[in-house]
Amino acid sequence: MRTNQTFAISFFIRKKKNQPELGILYARITINGKKQEISLKRTLPVDRWNQTSCRMIGNSSESFQINKKINETRSQLFKIHDALLKEDKVLTVDLIKSRYLGTDQQHKTLCQLLDYQRIKMNKVLKYGTLKNYTTTETYLLDYLKVQYRTSDTYLKHIDYEFTLGFESYLNNLEGLHNNGLMKHMERFKKLMRLAEHLDWIEKNPTRRFKLRFDSVDMVYLSKTELEKIKEHELENPTLRLNRDIFIFACYTGLAYADVKSLHKNNLQIGIDGRKWIYTRRSKTNTPVRIPLLKPAEEIINRYQDHPKAETRNSLLPIYSNQKTNQYLKEVAKKVKIRKKLSFHTARHTFATTVTLANGVPIETVSKLLGHTKLSTTQIYARVIDSKISRDIDNLRLKLSG
Template identity: 65%
Template sequence: MRTSQTFSISFFVRKKKEQSDLALLYTRITVNGKSLEISLKRTIPLDKWNQPANKLKGNSIESRQMNKKIDETRTLLYEAYDRLVKEDQVVTAQGVKVRYLKSDEQHLTLIYLISYHKEKMEKVLKYGTMKNYNTTETYLKEYLKKRLKVPDIYLKQINYQFTLGFENFLRALPKLHNNGVMKHMERFKKLMRLAEDLDWIEKNPTKRFKLHFDQVDMVYLSKPELDKIKNEIFENAVLSINRDIFVFACYTGLAYADVKALNKRHLNNIPQIAHRKKKSTLGKN
């Protein structure tokens, strides 16, 4: 925890060159003795500025509005500073300015979140899981484009209505049944939970959304049924290959993604097994 950190905010004006009776309003932020100025892009009457009080004189509508702007700016700057401290960042005047102007949040969109998840999890999650996330990504992009008419959306703009809208969009797809819809919603919830864990959003809009899966009775092939598939002769070579892969997966218990990931490196012990088997047979003779 930083106990020696110093932070202060002040406001001041500069005369306009063209109009000496008017002034531009600025704020100065100082962190550990180093200062930086930010223009509030406001012009005020120079004679109404009270420098010791850091506000405009009087009770006119103009003074009240400008003083409200000053108070809001001060609050936002303190919030920017407090967030940097909370995140254990190295706090500088430039860092506070960037956070205040929200320029460090310009990429915090849904598509950016998806890209971040893909980059971080591509080597952690299995191929099949990442493939499912890619499909969810495709549906999210379609939802943005077809329903909301936008290519992307800021994370802070995603609310519960967006969540329900995405569910309705998925249910309208002819090839998706309830459990398929729920799996995509589950992945969307995980993405938003990641954004929450990263402090990219203050409130997770998908928390209230409940997943409801239909109970499905698993159907298993009997041994005669599996033998029938195994012994079937197909004229189409592709069907024969697919059959062999399916039967191999049945006998080994490997998932489709694991079978797909198999390569020669995984089969390098087969010649050794065959050699030991041959040697054992010769010994018996």
């Protein structure tokens, strides 16, 4: 049973030692005769302070701001008092002060949220995604140091202004373009949504922030370009190997991480008695089953005894993503293709030139790519002008009888 307690709030000023004509404003909390003081970090002239009314006298803008601060602080302290009563806490002046300053255990910090996300998601998220979150975390902590001169902050202090400030900070970083910036903001929004779900914050300050991604031209090879790369004689064996694995991806639609993770046991006999690849997408863990087309099967056979593949027990002797993309740029230069070639170009080429342009239904292409939504695959369908032309020609034939 709680005993009756006296709770009072008052305000006073304390003169500065080096400037006695100025005073610093304080709030004093009193519970059953025990007192605790909180500096409100406001300075005002001593001769304009009325201790009886606990107000700053006059009608100036300064007086208005100081008196407004007093009203807000009084209201906030009473709310904290009522909240602690509802929580059935033993009320003390120290507890009320720490709750006001955000130093009690009720309030979590941004670093605690980042640590929680890192520990909990370490086994859920893929390495690449975790790496991206680490970069976003670095930017967030740098922003705190630059803008707020601190290494951490309470989540309750993060507001919409903080969100816009973080966007502005990222915008001033050299080499970070809009879509990269928006990916960091997207991860920040997910972090704050996690804090909201954990009940670490009452209101998500990033909810009103709208992500604004620029549309990006999809790079894929035409039929002529694909044949040109496939048939070109490359004297350098390293370039030849990387070109071949790129071609393998053009005929399977697999992303770099999926090709790298392929082992010999991923090669199985499918329902039609032919060789298929049975695997899961590294990005989404979605099961994927791909019938092997002849060019892809030829490349597997070509490198099945390669020392690098044997050592790693992998299906193909693939280099790192960075080196692969570097070699592909050299290949494009030698073949005289002016497109910005990367390994992901192969996946786009499979979706467009190899499958959709040859009349493979979009539902089938979606399954082969491991997409969970058909709308994701429809992006590829929009760029196939040749298929549109062919479909309309068929329509013209039908309409002409």
